[in-house]
Amino acid sequence: MTDVKDPIVRIEGVTKSFGSFIALHEMNLNIASGEFVTFLGPSGCGKSTTLRILGGFETPDTGRVILNGKDVTALPPNKRNVNMVFQDYALFPNMTVRRNIAFGLELKGLGQAAIKARIDELASFLELTAYLDRRPDQLSGGQRQRVALARALAPDPALLLLDEPLGALDAKLRAQVQVELKAIQRRTNKTFFFVTHDQEEALTMSDRIVVMNKGRIEQDGTPEELYFQPASRFVAEFIGETNLLSGRALAVDQGSAGFDWQGHQLRATSTPGRAALAGGAATASLRPERIQVQRDRPATDNAVQGQVVNRLFKGHRMLLDVAVGETTVQAYTDTDRGRELADGPVWLGWNANSLTLLAD
Incomplete structure:
Protein backbone atom coordinates (compact mmCIF):
# COMPACT_ATOMS: atom_id res chain seq x y z
CA MET A 1 0.00 0.00 0.00
CA GLN A 229 8.66 -1.71 -12.85
CA PRO A 230 5.65 -4.04 -12.91
CA ALA A 231 5.47 -6.17 -9.80
CA SER A 232 3.79 -9.14 -11.44
CA ARG A 233 3.19 -10.85 -14.76
CA PHE A 234 -0.43 -9.68 -14.63
CA VAL A 235 0.54 -5.99 -14.38
CA ALA A 236 3.23 -6.31 -17.06
CA GLU A 237 0.75 -7.82 -19.52
CA PHE A 238 -2.22 -5.64 -18.62
CA ILE A 239 -0.43 -2.30 -18.92
CA GLY A 240 1.09 -1.70 -22.35
CA GLU A 241 3.00 -4.13 -24.53
CA THR A 242 5.83 -6.26 -23.20
CA ASN A 243 8.09 -9.21 -23.91
CA LEU A 244 7.93 -11.90 -21.24
CA LEU A 245 11.20 -13.82 -21.07
CA SER A 246 11.23 -17.18 -19.27
CA GLY A 247 14.47 -18.14 -17.57
CA ARG A 248 16.14 -18.62 -14.22
CA ALA A 249 16.84 -16.02 -11.55
CA LEU A 250 20.43 -15.87 -10.37
CA ALA A 251 21.62 -13.71 -7.48
CA VAL A 252 18.84 -11.36 -6.39
CA ASP A 253 19.94 -8.39 -4.30
CA GLN A 254 18.47 -5.02 -3.33
CA GLY A 255 17.01 -3.77 -6.59
CA SER A 256 19.21 -5.86 -8.89
CA ALA A 257 19.29 -9.43 -10.16
CA GLY A 258 21.03 -11.81 -12.51
CA PHE A 259 18.90 -13.61 -15.05
CA ASP A 260 19.76 -16.64 -17.17
CA TRP A 261 17.78 -16.57 -20.41
CA GLN A 262 18.52 -19.25 -23.01
CA GLY A 263 22.14 -19.34 -21.83
CA HIS A 264 22.54 -15.55 -21.93
CA GLN A 265 23.65 -14.13 -18.59
CA LEU A 266 21.65 -10.92 -18.27
CA ARG A 267 21.43 -8.12 -15.73
CA ALA A 268 17.96 -7.13 -14.47
CA THR A 269 16.20 -5.13 -11.78
CA SER A 270 13.98 -6.59 -9.09
CA THR A 271 11.30 -5.22 -6.80
CA PRO A 272 11.01 -5.97 -3.06
CA GLY A 273 10.09 -9.57 -2.33
CA ARG A 274 11.88 -11.08 -5.33
CA ALA A 275 14.85 -12.45 -3.34
CA ALA A 276 13.05 -15.76 -2.87
CA LEU A 277 13.23 -16.30 -6.64
CA ALA A 278 17.02 -16.70 -6.65
CA GLY A 279 18.04 -20.00 -8.23
CA GLY A 280 14.56 -20.83 -9.48
CA ALA A 281 12.49 -20.43 -12.61
CA ALA A 282 11.44 -16.82 -13.21
CA THR A 283 9.92 -14.47 -15.76
CA ALA A 284 11.21 -11.03 -16.73
CA SER A 285 9.42 -8.15 -18.48
CA LEU A 286 11.08 -6.17 -21.29
CA ARG A 287 9.20 -3.34 -23.02
CA PRO A 288 9.62 -3.30 -26.85
CA GLU A 289 10.48 0.40 -26.97
CA ARG A 290 13.37 -0.05 -24.52
CA ILE A 291 15.30 -2.27 -26.93
CA GLN A 292 17.97 -0.97 -29.30
CA VAL A 293 18.09 -2.79 -32.66
CA GLN A 294 21.24 -2.44 -34.75
CA ARG A 295 23.76 -4.29 -36.90
CA ASP A 296 26.67 -3.93 -34.48
CA ARG A 297 26.75 -5.02 -30.87
CA PRO A 298 25.34 -2.15 -28.76
CA ALA A 299 27.14 -0.76 -25.71
CA THR A 300 24.32 -1.75 -23.34
CA ASP A 301 24.24 -3.86 -20.16
CA ASN A 302 22.62 -6.71 -22.10
CA ALA A 303 23.04 -7.70 -25.76
CA VAL A 304 21.88 -10.74 -27.75
CA GLN A 305 21.89 -11.62 -31.44
CA GLY A 306 18.82 -12.55 -33.46
CA GLN A 307 17.19 -12.57 -36.87
CA VAL A 308 14.35 -10.30 -38.04
CA VAL A 309 11.46 -12.56 -39.06
CA ASN A 310 8.67 -10.03 -39.47
CA ARG A 311 7.99 -6.30 -39.38
CA LEU A 312 4.82 -4.30 -38.87
CA PHE A 313 4.52 -0.70 -40.11
CA LYS A 314 2.92 1.59 -37.49
CA GLY A 315 3.33 5.01 -39.10
CA HIS A 316 6.10 6.86 -37.27
CA ARG A 317 7.65 3.62 -36.01
CA MET A 318 7.97 -0.05 -36.93
CA LEU A 319 7.52 -3.17 -34.81
CA LEU A 320 10.12 -5.86 -35.52
CA ASP A 321 9.78 -9.54 -34.61
CA VAL A 322 13.26 -10.85 -33.89
CA ALA A 323 13.91 -14.55 -33.39
CA VAL A 324 16.41 -15.18 -30.57
CA GLY A 325 16.87 -18.90 -30.09
CA GLU A 326 13.43 -20.36 -29.37
CA THR A 327 11.84 -17.00 -28.53
CA THR A 328 10.52 -14.16 -30.69
CA VAL A 329 11.27 -10.75 -29.19
CA GLN A 330 9.34 -7.68 -30.31
CA ALA A 331 11.18 -4.36 -30.56
CA TYR A 332 10.18 -0.90 -31.77
CA THR A 333 12.41 1.19 -33.99
CA ASP A 334 11.89 4.15 -36.29
CA THR A 335 10.47 3.35 -39.71
CA ASP A 336 13.63 4.05 -41.76
CA ARG A 337 15.82 1.90 -39.51
CA GLY A 338 13.18 -0.83 -39.58
CA ARG A 339 13.44 -0.98 -43.37
CA GLU A 340 17.26 -1.12 -43.20
CA LEU A 341 17.21 -3.99 -40.70
CA ALA A 342 14.63 -6.11 -42.52
CA ASP A 343 17.19 -8.73 -43.64
CA GLY A 344 20.13 -10.39 -41.95
CA PRO A 345 21.22 -10.79 -38.34
CA VAL A 346 20.76 -7.98 -35.83
CA TRP A 347 21.77 -7.20 -32.28
CA LEU A 348 19.24 -6.41 -29.56
CA GLY A 349 20.50 -4.37 -26.63
CA TRP A 350 18.95 -2.99 -23.44
CA ASN A 351 20.09 -1.83 -20.03
CA ALA A 352 19.51 -3.59 -16.72
CA ASN A 353 16.84 -1.11 -15.61
CA SER A 354 14.71 -2.13 -18.63
CA LEU A 355 14.51 -5.81 -17.66
CA THR A 356 12.33 -6.40 -14.59
CA LEU A 357 12.12 -9.66 -12.68
CA LEU A 358 8.47 -10.53 -12.00
CA ALA A 359 6.43 -12.48 -9.52
CA ASP A 360 4.09 -14.87 -11.34
Whole structure:
Protein backbone atom coordinates (compact mmCIF):
# COMPACT_ATOMS: atom_id res chain seq x y z
CA MET A 1 0.00 0.00 0.00
CA THR A 2 1.36 3.43 -0.95
CA ASP A 3 2.44 5.46 2.10
CA VAL A 4 0.13 8.50 2.32
CA LYS A 5 0.47 11.15 5.00
CA ASP A 6 -2.85 12.40 6.45
CA PRO A 7 -5.07 10.59 3.90
CA ILE A 8 -8.48 12.03 3.06
CA VAL A 9 -9.75 8.49 2.43
CA ARG A 10 -8.82 5.30 4.29
CA ILE A 11 -10.17 1.93 3.22
CA GLU A 12 -9.41 -0.52 6.02
CA GLY A 13 -9.80 -4.27 5.62
CA VAL A 14 -12.83 -4.01 3.34
CA THR A 15 -14.32 -7.23 1.97
CA LYS A 16 -17.44 -7.63 -0.15
CA SER A 17 -19.20 -10.70 -1.54
CA PHE A 18 -22.20 -11.16 -3.79
CA GLY A 19 -23.47 -14.64 -3.03
CA SER A 20 -20.52 -16.99 -3.52
CA PHE A 21 -18.58 -14.43 -5.57
CA ILE A 22 -15.95 -12.53 -3.56
CA ALA A 23 -15.66 -9.07 -5.14
CA LEU A 24 -13.12 -7.63 -2.67
CA HIS A 25 -10.59 -9.40 -0.43
CA GLU A 26 -9.59 -7.35 2.66
CA MET A 27 -8.72 -4.18 0.76
CA ASN A 28 -6.50 -1.59 2.42
CA LEU A 29 -5.91 1.72 0.65
CA ASN A 30 -5.08 5.33 1.55
CA ILE A 31 -5.82 8.28 -0.74
CA ALA A 32 -4.32 11.74 -0.21
CA SER A 33 -6.17 15.01 -0.65
CA GLY A 34 -5.84 16.38 -4.20
CA GLU A 35 -4.77 13.06 -5.76
CA PHE A 36 -6.04 11.73 -9.08
CA VAL A 37 -6.23 8.00 -8.30
CA THR A 38 -7.30 5.55 -11.00
CA PHE A 39 -8.55 2.04 -10.34
CA LEU A 40 -7.60 -0.07 -13.34
CA GLY A 41 -8.42 -3.64 -14.17
CA PRO A 42 -10.55 -6.02 -16.24
CA SER A 43 -14.29 -6.49 -15.79
CA GLY A 44 -15.15 -8.17 -12.51
CA CYS A 45 -11.89 -7.26 -10.75
CA GLY A 46 -13.59 -5.22 -7.98
CA LYS A 47 -12.86 -1.65 -9.08
CA SER A 48 -16.49 -0.53 -9.49
CA THR A 49 -17.47 -2.30 -6.27
CA THR A 50 -14.84 -0.25 -4.44
CA LEU A 51 -16.20 2.94 -5.98
CA ARG A 52 -19.77 2.07 -4.98
CA ILE A 53 -18.65 1.33 -1.41
CA LEU A 54 -16.93 4.72 -1.26
CA GLY A 55 -20.08 6.37 -2.57
CA GLY A 56 -22.35 4.60 -0.11
CA PHE A 57 -24.21 2.60 -2.77
CA GLU A 58 -22.87 -0.69 -1.33
CA THR A 59 -22.05 -1.68 2.25
CA PRO A 60 -18.94 -3.81 2.90
CA ASP A 61 -19.28 -7.15 4.64
CA THR A 62 -16.29 -6.30 6.84
CA GLY A 63 -13.94 -3.36 7.21
CA ARG A 64 -14.33 0.43 7.38
CA VAL A 65 -14.33 3.48 5.11
CA ILE A 66 -12.92 6.63 6.74
CA LEU A 67 -13.47 10.02 5.05
CA ASN A 68 -11.79 13.09 6.53
CA GLY A 69 -11.27 11.19 9.77
CA LYS A 70 -14.94 10.15 10.07
CA ASP A 71 -16.22 6.58 9.79
CA VAL A 72 -18.80 6.73 6.96
CA THR A 73 -19.10 2.97 6.39
CA ALA A 74 -22.78 2.80 7.32
CA LEU A 75 -23.82 6.23 6.01
CA PRO A 76 -26.05 6.53 2.91
CA PRO A 77 -24.82 8.51 -0.15
CA ASN A 78 -26.63 11.73 0.82
CA LYS A 79 -24.90 11.77 4.23
CA ARG A 80 -21.37 11.65 2.77
CA ASN A 81 -19.43 14.58 1.34
CA VAL A 82 -18.94 12.59 -1.87
CA ASN A 83 -20.33 12.95 -5.39
CA MET A 84 -20.37 10.63 -8.39
CA VAL A 85 -20.18 11.00 -12.18
CA PHE A 86 -21.64 7.99 -13.99
CA GLN A 87 -20.72 6.60 -17.41
CA ASP A 88 -23.99 7.82 -18.94
CA TYR A 89 -23.72 11.09 -16.90
CA ALA A 90 -27.31 10.54 -15.54
CA LEU A 91 -28.33 14.10 -16.36
CA PHE A 92 -31.98 15.04 -15.97
CA PRO A 93 -33.18 15.16 -19.61
CA ASN A 94 -36.10 17.50 -18.96
CA MET A 95 -33.99 20.07 -17.11
CA THR A 96 -31.72 22.76 -18.52
CA VAL A 97 -28.01 22.76 -17.81
CA ARG A 98 -28.64 25.45 -15.20
CA ARG A 99 -31.24 23.35 -13.39
CA ASN A 100 -29.05 20.23 -13.55
CA ILE A 101 -26.18 22.07 -11.86
CA ALA A 102 -28.53 23.64 -9.31
CA PHE A 103 -30.03 20.31 -8.23
CA GLY A 104 -27.48 19.36 -5.57
CA LEU A 105 -27.25 22.93 -4.28
CA GLU A 106 -31.01 23.06 -3.75
CA LEU A 107 -30.84 19.79 -1.79
CA LYS A 108 -28.27 21.43 0.48
CA GLY A 109 -30.72 24.26 1.14
CA LEU A 110 -28.70 27.11 -0.39
CA GLY A 111 -30.48 30.35 -1.19
CA GLN A 112 -31.16 31.44 -4.76
CA ALA A 113 -28.43 34.09 -4.77
CA ALA A 114 -25.81 31.61 -3.58
CA ILE A 115 -27.00 29.00 -6.11
CA LYS A 116 -26.81 31.49 -9.00
CA ALA A 117 -23.30 32.59 -7.96
CA ARG A 118 -22.08 28.97 -7.78
CA ILE A 119 -23.64 28.09 -11.16
CA ASP A 120 -22.08 31.15 -12.81
CA GLU A 121 -18.71 30.30 -11.27
CA LEU A 122 -18.74 26.70 -12.49
CA ALA A 123 -20.19 27.59 -15.91
CA SER A 124 -17.37 30.07 -16.48
CA PHE A 125 -14.76 27.64 -15.18
CA LEU A 126 -16.01 24.77 -17.37
CA GLU A 127 -16.90 26.94 -20.40
CA LEU A 128 -20.62 26.22 -20.15
CA THR A 129 -22.00 29.76 -19.87
CA ALA A 130 -23.40 29.74 -23.43
CA TYR A 131 -25.23 26.45 -22.79
CA LEU A 132 -26.94 27.10 -19.44
CA ASP A 133 -30.43 27.28 -20.95
CA ARG A 134 -30.06 24.21 -23.17
CA ARG A 135 -31.21 20.69 -22.35
CA PRO A 136 -28.79 17.73 -22.37
CA ASP A 137 -30.09 16.46 -25.72
CA GLN A 138 -28.98 19.75 -27.30
CA LEU A 139 -25.34 19.24 -26.24
CA SER A 140 -22.37 17.29 -27.61
CA GLY A 141 -20.89 14.37 -25.69
CA GLY A 142 -18.03 16.48 -24.37
CA GLN A 143 -20.41 19.25 -23.27
CA ARG A 144 -22.63 16.75 -21.42
CA GLN A 145 -19.56 15.41 -19.68
CA ARG A 146 -18.67 18.90 -18.46
CA VAL A 147 -22.25 19.45 -17.25
CA ALA A 148 -22.06 16.20 -15.27
CA LEU A 149 -18.78 17.39 -13.74
CA ALA A 150 -20.26 20.80 -12.92
CA ARG A 151 -23.25 19.17 -11.19
CA ALA A 152 -20.95 16.87 -9.20
CA LEU A 153 -18.56 19.70 -8.23
CA ALA A 154 -21.28 22.20 -7.32
CA PRO A 155 -21.81 21.04 -3.69
CA ASP A 156 -18.00 21.14 -3.15
CA PRO A 157 -17.52 17.43 -2.31
CA ALA A 158 -14.40 16.16 -0.56
CA LEU A 159 -14.17 13.27 -3.01
CA LEU A 160 -15.35 12.92 -6.61
CA LEU A 161 -16.04 9.41 -7.91
CA LEU A 162 -15.97 8.84 -11.68
CA ASP A 163 -17.25 5.53 -13.02
CA GLU A 164 -15.82 5.16 -16.57
CA PRO A 165 -17.22 8.62 -17.51
CA LEU A 166 -15.47 8.70 -20.90
CA GLY A 167 -16.69 5.32 -22.13
CA ALA A 168 -19.46 6.75 -24.34
CA LEU A 169 -17.17 9.16 -26.23
CA ASP A 170 -15.54 8.46 -29.59
CA ALA A 171 -11.75 8.04 -29.66
CA LYS A 172 -10.87 11.60 -30.75
CA LEU A 173 -13.21 13.31 -28.29
CA ARG A 174 -12.16 10.90 -25.56
CA ALA A 175 -8.51 11.94 -25.93
CA GLN A 176 -9.50 15.61 -25.77
CA VAL A 177 -11.69 15.16 -22.70
CA GLN A 178 -8.94 13.20 -20.91
CA VAL A 179 -6.72 16.29 -21.07
CA GLU A 180 -9.60 18.57 -20.01
CA LEU A 181 -10.57 16.34 -17.08
CA LYS A 182 -7.04 16.20 -15.73
CA ALA A 183 -6.73 20.00 -16.09
CA ILE A 184 -10.01 20.46 -14.18
CA GLN A 185 -8.76 18.19 -11.40
CA ARG A 186 -5.52 20.16 -11.10
CA ARG A 187 -7.30 23.52 -11.05
CA THR A 188 -9.88 22.45 -8.45
CA ASN A 189 -7.36 20.43 -6.41
CA LYS A 190 -10.17 17.96 -5.73
CA THR A 191 -9.54 14.31 -4.96
CA PHE A 192 -10.65 12.26 -7.96
CA PHE A 193 -11.27 8.52 -7.79
CA PHE A 194 -11.48 7.33 -11.39
CA VAL A 195 -12.48 3.84 -12.56
CA THR A 196 -11.50 2.53 -16.00
CA HIS A 197 -10.50 -0.65 -17.82
CA ASP A 198 -8.51 1.41 -20.38
CA GLN A 199 -4.80 1.27 -19.49
CA GLU A 200 -3.82 4.11 -21.84
CA GLU A 201 -6.43 6.34 -20.21
CA ALA A 202 -5.05 5.47 -16.77
CA LEU A 203 -1.45 6.20 -17.78
CA THR A 204 -2.44 9.55 -19.32
CA MET A 205 -4.47 10.97 -16.45
CA SER A 206 -3.39 9.53 -13.11
CA ASP A 207 -1.14 10.55 -10.25
CA ARG A 208 -1.51 7.00 -8.95
CA ILE A 209 -2.84 3.81 -10.47
CA VAL A 210 -4.23 0.95 -8.41
CA VAL A 211 -4.26 -2.20 -10.54
CA MET A 212 -6.94 -4.67 -9.47
CA ASN A 213 -7.12 -8.40 -10.17
CA LYS A 214 -9.74 -10.78 -8.80
CA GLY A 215 -10.73 -8.50 -5.94
CA ARG A 216 -7.18 -7.75 -4.80
CA ILE A 217 -4.74 -4.90 -5.33
CA GLU A 218 -2.07 -6.27 -7.67
CA GLN A 219 0.08 -3.12 -7.60
CA ASP A 220 -0.27 0.48 -6.44
CA GLY A 221 2.06 3.18 -7.75
CA THR A 222 2.71 5.98 -10.20
CA PRO A 223 2.09 5.36 -13.92
CA GLU A 224 5.86 5.26 -14.49
CA GLU A 225 6.41 2.72 -11.70
CA LEU A 226 3.71 0.40 -12.97
CA TYR A 227 4.85 0.64 -16.57
CA PHE A 228 8.60 0.28 -16.11
CA GLN A 229 8.66 -1.71 -12.85
CA PRO A 230 5.65 -4.04 -12.91
CA ALA A 231 5.47 -6.17 -9.80
CA SER A 232 3.79 -9.14 -11.44
CA ARG A 233 3.19 -10.85 -14.76
CA PHE A 234 -0.43 -9.68 -14.63
CA VAL A 235 0.54 -5.99 -14.38
CA ALA A 236 3.23 -6.31 -17.06
CA GLU A 237 0.75 -7.82 -19.52
CA PHE A 238 -2.22 -5.64 -18.62
CA ILE A 239 -0.43 -2.30 -18.92
CA GLY A 240 1.09 -1.70 -22.35
CA GLU A 241 3.00 -4.13 -24.53
CA THR A 242 5.83 -6.26 -23.20
CA ASN A 243 8.09 -9.21 -23.91
CA LEU A 244 7.93 -11.90 -21.24
CA LEU A 245 11.20 -13.82 -21.07
CA SER A 246 11.23 -17.18 -19.27
CA GLY A 247 14.47 -18.14 -17.57
CA ARG A 248 16.14 -18.62 -14.22
CA ALA A 249 16.84 -16.02 -11.55
CA LEU A 250 20.43 -15.87 -10.37
CA ALA A 251 21.62 -13.71 -7.48
CA VAL A 252 18.84 -11.36 -6.39
CA ASP A 253 19.94 -8.39 -4.30
CA GLN A 254 18.47 -5.02 -3.33
CA GLY A 255 17.01 -3.77 -6.59
CA SER A 256 19.21 -5.86 -8.89
CA ALA A 257 19.29 -9.43 -10.16
CA GLY A 258 21.03 -11.81 -12.51
CA PHE A 259 18.90 -13.61 -15.05
CA ASP A 260 19.76 -16.64 -17.17
CA TRP A 261 17.78 -16.57 -20.41
CA GLN A 262 18.52 -19.25 -23.01
CA GLY A 263 22.14 -19.34 -21.83
CA HIS A 264 22.54 -15.55 -21.93
CA GLN A 265 23.65 -14.13 -18.59
CA LEU A 266 21.65 -10.92 -18.27
CA ARG A 267 21.43 -8.12 -15.73
CA ALA A 268 17.96 -7.13 -14.47
CA THR A 269 16.20 -5.13 -11.78
CA SER A 270 13.98 -6.59 -9.09
CA THR A 271 11.30 -5.22 -6.80
CA PRO A 272 11.01 -5.97 -3.06
CA GLY A 273 10.09 -9.57 -2.33
CA ARG A 274 11.88 -11.08 -5.33
CA ALA A 275 14.85 -12.45 -3.34
CA ALA A 276 13.05 -15.76 -2.87
CA LEU A 277 13.23 -16.30 -6.64
CA ALA A 278 17.02 -16.70 -6.65
CA GLY A 279 18.04 -20.00 -8.23
CA GLY A 280 14.56 -20.83 -9.48
CA ALA A 281 12.49 -20.43 -12.61
CA ALA A 282 11.44 -16.82 -13.21
CA THR A 283 9.92 -14.47 -15.76
CA ALA A 284 11.21 -11.03 -16.73
CA SER A 285 9.42 -8.15 -18.48
CA LEU A 286 11.08 -6.17 -21.29
CA ARG A 287 9.20 -3.34 -23.02
CA PRO A 288 9.62 -3.30 -26.85
CA GLU A 289 10.48 0.40 -26.97
CA ARG A 290 13.37 -0.05 -24.52
CA ILE A 291 15.30 -2.27 -26.93
CA GLN A 292 17.97 -0.97 -29.30
CA VAL A 293 18.09 -2.79 -32.66
CA GLN A 294 21.24 -2.44 -34.75
CA ARG A 295 23.76 -4.29 -36.90
CA ASP A 296 26.67 -3.93 -34.48
CA ARG A 297 26.75 -5.02 -30.87
CA PRO A 298 25.34 -2.15 -28.76
CA ALA A 299 27.14 -0.76 -25.71
CA THR A 300 24.32 -1.75 -23.34
CA ASP A 301 24.24 -3.86 -20.16
CA ASN A 302 22.62 -6.71 -22.10
CA ALA A 303 23.04 -7.70 -25.76
CA VAL A 304 21.88 -10.74 -27.75
CA GLN A 305 21.89 -11.62 -31.44
CA GLY A 306 18.82 -12.55 -33.46
CA GLN A 307 17.19 -12.57 -36.87
CA VAL A 308 14.35 -10.30 -38.04
CA VAL A 309 11.46 -12.56 -39.06
CA ASN A 310 8.67 -10.03 -39.47
CA ARG A 311 7.99 -6.30 -39.38
CA LEU A 312 4.82 -4.30 -38.87
CA PHE A 313 4.52 -0.70 -40.11
CA LYS A 314 2.92 1.59 -37.49
CA GLY A 315 3.33 5.01 -39.10
CA HIS A 316 6.10 6.86 -37.27
CA ARG A 317 7.65 3.62 -36.01
CA MET A 318 7.97 -0.05 -36.93
CA LEU A 319 7.52 -3.17 -34.81
CA LEU A 320 10.12 -5.86 -35.52
CA ASP A 321 9.78 -9.54 -34.61
CA VAL A 322 13.26 -10.85 -33.89
CA ALA A 323 13.91 -14.55 -33.39
CA VAL A 324 16.41 -15.18 -30.57
CA GLY A 325 16.87 -18.90 -30.09
CA GLU A 326 13.43 -20.36 -29.37
CA THR A 327 11.84 -17.00 -28.53
CA THR A 328 10.52 -14.16 -30.69
CA VAL A 329 11.27 -10.75 -29.19
CA GLN A 330 9.34 -7.68 -30.31
CA ALA A 331 11.18 -4.36 -30.56
CA TYR A 332 10.18 -0.90 -31.77
CA THR A 333 12.41 1.19 -33.99
CA ASP A 334 11.89 4.15 -36.29
CA THR A 335 10.47 3.35 -39.71
CA ASP A 336 13.63 4.05 -41.76
CA ARG A 337 15.82 1.90 -39.51
CA GLY A 338 13.18 -0.83 -39.58
CA ARG A 339 13.44 -0.98 -43.37
CA GLU A 340 17.26 -1.12 -43.20
CA LEU A 341 17.21 -3.99 -40.70
CA ALA A 342 14.63 -6.11 -42.52
CA ASP A 343 17.19 -8.73 -43.64
CA GLY A 344 20.13 -10.39 -41.95
CA PRO A 345 21.22 -10.79 -38.34
CA VAL A 346 20.76 -7.98 -35.83
CA TRP A 347 21.77 -7.20 -32.28
CA LEU A 348 19.24 -6.41 -29.56
CA GLY A 349 20.50 -4.37 -26.63
CA TRP A 350 18.95 -2.99 -23.44
CA ASN A 351 20.09 -1.83 -20.03
CA ALA A 352 19.51 -3.59 -16.72
CA ASN A 353 16.84 -1.11 -15.61
CA SER A 354 14.71 -2.13 -18.63
CA LEU A 355 14.51 -5.81 -17.66
CA THR A 356 12.33 -6.40 -14.59
CA LEU A 357 12.12 -9.66 -12.68
CA LEU A 358 8.47 -10.53 -12.00
CA ALA A 359 6.43 -12.48 -9.52
CA ASP A 360 4.09 -14.87 -11.34
